[in-house]
Amino acid sequence: MYRDYNFEIECKECGEVLEIPVDLEDYELYMNGMPVSHAFPYLSVDEQTSIRDNLCPHCWNILYGEEEE
Numbered sequence: 001m002y003r004d005y006n007f008e009i010e011c012k013e014c015g016e017v018l019e020i021p022v023d024l025e026d027y028e029l030y031m032n033g034m035p036v037s038h039a040f041p042y043l044s045v046d047e048q049t050s051i052r053d054n055l056c057p058h059c060w061n062i063l064y065g066e067e068e069e
């Protein structure tokens with residue numbers, strides 16, 4: 001795999017743009033409906049979550065993160 005394509009994700013909350021390097025072939029698989037975890041098994045869970053939800057890790061934590069008690 002080459003990770004020759006920068007997958008740009010614009011956070012739907014704050015507008016920050018994340019660039020996650022992926023293999024262009026995997027990107028095309030994803031655009032054709034393959035689940036993130038199958039298309040990009042080499043990405044971290046955080047990166048997969050950002051792609052799936054269109055959120056940067058910061059906003060994801062605000063919306064879904066566990067509050068520490």
Ligand SMILES: [Zn+2]
Nearest residue numbers: 011014056059
């Ligand atoms: Zn954000």
